[in-house]
Amino acid sequence: MPKSELIKIAVAGHTNTGKTTMIQTLMKQEIGEIDDRANVTKDVKRATYEYEGLQAVFIDTPGFQEANTLLYVQQGLMKLNSVLEKKLDYEMKAWEAIESSDVILYVVSLETVPDGSHQAEIELVVSAKKGVVALFNKGISKFQATTRLDKVAERTRRIEQWKEALCSCGVSKHFIFDAHWYDPDRVEEIYSAIKECLPNDKSSLFGKSLLAFQQHQQNKVKTACHLIFQCLDKCRQTITVQTSEFDYNQEKSREEVVLQMSQLLNDAITDFINNASELYYEVAVPSNVDNAVIKNPQPNTRRKTNIRELLIYTGSTTGGLAALGTTLGVAIGAFASAVLTGGGVGILLGAQVGSVIGTCLGGVWGVVENAQTDISAQLSREELGKIQCTCVMVIWALSQHGFGVGKEVDESLMARRYEIVQEVCTATNFDWLSADEKKIIDQCTNNLSELNKIPLTQITNTRSNTNL
Numbered sequence: 001m002p003k004s005e006l007i008k009i010a011v012a013g014h015t016n017t018g019k020t021t022m023i024q025t026l027m028k029q030e031i032g033e034i035d036d037r038a039n040v041t042k043d044v045k046r047a048t049y050e051y052e053g054l055q056a057v058f059i060d061t062p063g064f065q066e067a068n069t070l071l072y073v074q075q076g077l078m079k080l081n082s083v084l085e086k087k088l089d090y091e092m093k094a095w096e097a098i099e100s101s102d103v104i105l106y107v108v109s110l111e112t113v114p115d116g117s118h119q120a121e122i123e124l125v126v127s128a129k130k131g132v133v134a135l136f137n138k139g140i141s142k143f144q145a146t147t148r149l150d151k152v153a154e155r156t157r158r159i160e161q162w163k164e165a166l167c168s169c170g171v172s173k174h175f176i177f178d179a180h181w182y183d184p185d186r187v188e189e190i191y192s193a194i195k196e197c198l199p200n201d202k203s204s205l206f207g208k209s210l211l212a213f214q215q216h217q218q219n220k221v222k223t224a225c226h227l228i229f230q231c232l233d234k235c236r237q238t239i240t241v242q243t244s245e246f247d248y249n250q251e252k253s254r255e256e257v258v259l260q261m262s263q264l265l266n267d268a269i270t271d272f273i274n275n276a277s278e279l280y281y282e283v284a285v286p287s288n289v290d291n292a293v294i295k296n297p298q299p300n301t302r303r304k305t306n307i308r309e310l311l312i313y314t315g316s317t318t319g320g321l322a323a324l325g326t327t328l329g330v331a332i333g334a335f336a337s338a339v340l341t342g343g344g345v346g347i348l349l350g351a352q353v354g355s356v357i358g359t360c361l362g363g364v365w366g367v368v369e370n371a372q373t374d375i376s377a378q379l380s381r382e383e384l385g386k387i388q389c390t391c392v393m394v395i396w397a398l399s400q401h402g403f404g405v406g407k408e409v410d411e412s413l414m415a416r417r418y419e420i421v422q423e424v425c426t427a428t429n430f431d432w433l434s435a436d437e438k439k440i441i442d443q444c445t446n447n448l449s450e451l452n453k454i455p456l457t458q459i460t461n462t463r464s465n466t467n468l
Helices: 019-027 067-074 082-087 089-099 116-126 149-167 184-197 200-235 251-280 302-313 321-340 343-348 381-399 411-425 437-452 456-460
Strands: 007-013 045-051 054-060 103-109 131-137 174-176 239-242 368-370 374-377
Touching: 007 019, 007 089, 007 116, 007 200, 019 054, 019 103, 019 131, 054 200, 067 082, 067 089, 067 116, 082 089, 103 116, 103 184, 116 149, 131 149, 131 184, 149 174, 174 184, 184 200, 200 251, 200 381, 200 437, 239 251, 251 374, 251 381, 381 411, 381 437, 411 437, 411 456
Parallel strands: 007 054, 007 103, 103 131, 131 174
Antiparallel strands: 045 054, 239 374, 368 374
């Protein structure tokens, strides 16, 4: 599509409300520069978004600081001179971008109580006579992980304050969307609201690309569930080792079975983690983005690495792969624990495994001796279920990972996710050992659909033990 036909979306708001971060989260791409300092974005920056079928140009604008002064100038209440023009440098740049856009995303911070300066900003934005959609940012980071009634009431009151300020200026479309989190359903709602703000010709054009975007999202879920199936299908293989006539107690054969099974799990889960990460970060830096927008023209995997490290290396015995590692450590005994603590396998299956000493090889591993000629081992359906829980947690976490500055996915949060996933995924007595590809994919799709209905505030509340 020619750039002239792309929908131009100006992202405006007060300084330090997280506008650049919001664009990064919506685009799933690292563009621009983000920091906690005010006015990090000093110039107008345009990022072309031709990703997942949705085609638009996001225009990142400098934050407002003197919007009321610019409003007075436009209303003829003040005369623009060289001194004032210099003072209004950021405002003028932002205004030019707003005037050239088709629709405006106005980003507010729920950390801040709206005052007269914000009211002036809203009036200024509305005066451009473009469609305006407001995004309430920093709500989770401000009121995260709390069940205190006073904090819940404060959050509700803050949201209502902003709604009143916006509605008084004629802005009725607003969404709570924290840039620390990517909520796929909420993203679709935001894009649908943008479509409603556009003139008929551009609305129709944007609507077609929105349908393509929605189809791409559905295909991504199917692909993710297929990755889970591939991982489980590898993990449920039977490992068979032929015994030697000199291996009287079959100790070496048992050790070889453990070694091969450990390597099988390592390869299957490592491949899954890598493929899932690529799926949700498939375009780190698109080729059509202006290089001036990008802080580092090479794909920046720092954010991606953080979440992948948390998923893989967490030492929590209740969260993620570490929980699986502890289970395997108990199941396969002291020798396997020693094997798993060496090299990549040990790191992958959790730091806690080395301290876990099991009793013997058997139990959940389903070891079968066949007339003393060979030894076979296969994971039980229960252990496969734990791997499925881990895989679903990985997909769920990656699909909701935002680009909030300084927002690391901590261990307690991953443990909380795993608890929620366990409740959802173990609600049915599913046979992962014998189920075919279609049944596994359908089950995983249903699990993810149910998980995506859970409010983000419930996920971030790591102290919550409320049943889902």
